[in-house]
Amino acid sequence: MKFLMIMVFMGLNFATPIALQAASKESNLEHDISxxxxxxxxxxxxxxxxxEQLAVQRDSVSKSFKQNEMAFVDQARATDTWQDPRIKLGMQAVPIDTFDFEQENMTQLIVGYQQMLPRGDSNTHASESMMAMSRTQTALAQRRQRQVLMQVRQAWLDxxxxxxxxxxxxxxxxxxxxxxxxxxxxxASGRQQQQxxxxxxxxxxxxxxxxxxARSALVVAKANLAKWVGEENMLKGVAADQADLRLPGMKSLAELKQHLENNPELIAMQQQVIGQQKKLALADDQYSPQWGxxxxxxxxxxNNGDNPANGERSDFLTAMVTLDLPIFTENKQDRNVSAEKQRLQATRYRQLDVNRELLKRLMAVMxxxxxxxxxxxxxxxxxxxxxxxNAEVSFSGYQSGVVxxxxxxxxxxxxxxxxLADLQIDVAYNKAFAELQYLIGENS
Incomplete structure (x- = not known):
């Protein structure tokens, strides 16, 4: 019995995934500004x-992305774990005429432990795929925060x-x-006509x-801003006198393109590609036999009188190794691998499209x-x-009677x-600059 308990303990101990030590580091989320x-x-x-602060605090979409991030981290930990072991308990070779447990030599009370091992590196690959999805959610949360900042800045400027x-x-x-x-x-003095x-x-x-x-447009603009900051925070109005409408400077196009590579949309797509690569590796693991x-x-x-020592009967210990053989792979493993390869290529195409779209937006904003x-x-x-x-000269000329x-x-x-046009130009520039900050980041 001691040997059996040692085997159970070893099986449960080895089930602790080594790969998830890195996953625990990934689970440290950034400070929630909310x-x-x-x-x-x-x-x-x-x-x-x-x-800006109120809009980020109130945004529920970015919070949902962060919840999904933590969910994928937990799922990664659960995935990179061995299957639950099986314990069997029963009687073997019991004589049915008397049901006497001591009548026959082969009658046994059996206790067994069964453990299936992961197929290849399937647990690691599945866990890494989940962690890539977690990092995707992190990037999507950052993208949403940038979107919120851009939208609230433009609404405030309106x-x-x-x-x-x-x-x-x-x-x-x-x-x-x-x-x-x-x-x-x-x-009244007769110098001009009634017209x-x-x-x-x-x-x-x-x-x-x-x-x-203008008042009507102001009502609409305030309603749009209230969507982000809340009606209760609009009671004192907007500090328009504190608005800095000076035109911020810009870096060179080469520098901006370099900062564009850190856009969360691109990072999210990169993580999706990594996740799909891990799924392809997971499909390749299906060619490996599963041991147990x-x-x-x-x-x-x-005891038994036939026993020369007339002592207790010896107990039995049985140990077996099992494995399945993935032989018929044409309609199963081969098809799954082909499907994952196509999904990986499709994800890369989407990544390329996102890259082109962001570059187009950058060029348009510039x-x-x-x-x-x-x-x-x-x-x-x-x-x-x-x-x-022109207005001053016309006014003087009208007073003199020549205009x-x-x-x-x-x-x-x-x-x-x-x-009014000059004001609109300054506001339009700052709104476009808010979009530029979305593309390249706050401190770029």
Whole structure:
């Protein structure tokens, strides 16, 4: 019996997988940002950093990826373990005439231990495949966090755009009111016709329409931002005055392409390829025979007069080794290996497509950023100063009676449009830069 217990202990001990020592290291997850304390929003309103933190904390999709990551780690540990052993207990060679356990020499109480061993390196390959899937979930969680940051930045910038648009339009409304006062004064003195007064009133009404459209767009932008940060965190509004709309600099295209290789989408595809390679190795393991061993102890009680020593009967010990022979492989192992090879190639094709798609997005974003930067420079150097000067000259000319009210109105509207266009360019640049950060990372 001692020998049997030693064999059982050895079987259970060897079932502990060596390969999972590495898996235990893989299970150390990165700090969950969702556990960080919620930011304190001041009376100035929600700034960009607070919006980013709230959005990441509230996102449930990235949390689901992290749960899947831990699930695959647990599954990898379970996979890289021997099958449960079997214990058999029973009686053998019992005489059915008397059922006397001591009547016959061969009557035995048997206790057996059976253990099947893994087929080839199947346990290791299956566990490594699960760990690759776990790392895939880690990469998908990182991709989701980048997506959340990009989306909340763009949503926050949309709110800033509409708030600053309102400020610009309201400031220009004051100028149009001044134009109305001047036109009424000139009409009262007989210097201008009533049409100028009507035109000025119409322009103010059109400005009011712009204000309403901007307010409507602001409501939509706030609703989109609230989706990420929560309605309760929008009560104090958005700190638009703290918005830094300066144009961030960019690195060279070669450097950006190098950083693109660390994009979580590519990493996820790389891990999927690794996982599929392990599945192919697992299919190859099916060609290996599966070994097993069986140890049985037979206890015999009583004695027998035919025994010269007239003592107790000797117990029996039986040890056997079993194995299966994968001979008929054409419609089983061969087909499984072929299927896994095709799945591996399909995964590589998807990896290539993801790489091309990310590169296309990088080139498109770089092109947009460069053109927006050129337009920003054009507005700063020429368009804005020219529009401002045109409005001032037209206003002076109208007061002097050498410029028509229509020309003055057109100059004021043009100045308003150029200021709004300049704001839109700056916001569009920062939104495109947020997409660039998604592609290449925060610190790239």
């Amino acid at each position: 556990q960080s304390p919620a930011p304190q929003i001041t009376d100035a309103g929600l700034n960009l950093q607070q919006a 709110v800033v755009l509409q708030k600053k648009t309102l400020d610009i339009i309201q400031a220009n409304r004051v100028l149009f009111e001044q134009m109305l006062d001047i036109s009424q004064s000139f009409y 100028d007064v009507v035109q000025a009133e119409l322009e103010i009404s059109l400005v009011d329409d712009r204000l309403e459209r 061993f069986d140890v049985t102890y037979g206890f015999r009680s009583g 092109g947009r950023l460069q053109k927006l930067k050129d337009r920003h420079q054009l507005y700063e150097d020429k368009v804005l100063p020219q529009a401002r000067q 028509s009210f229509f020309t003055l109105t057109r100059a004021r509207v043009t100045e308003l449009n150029t200021r």
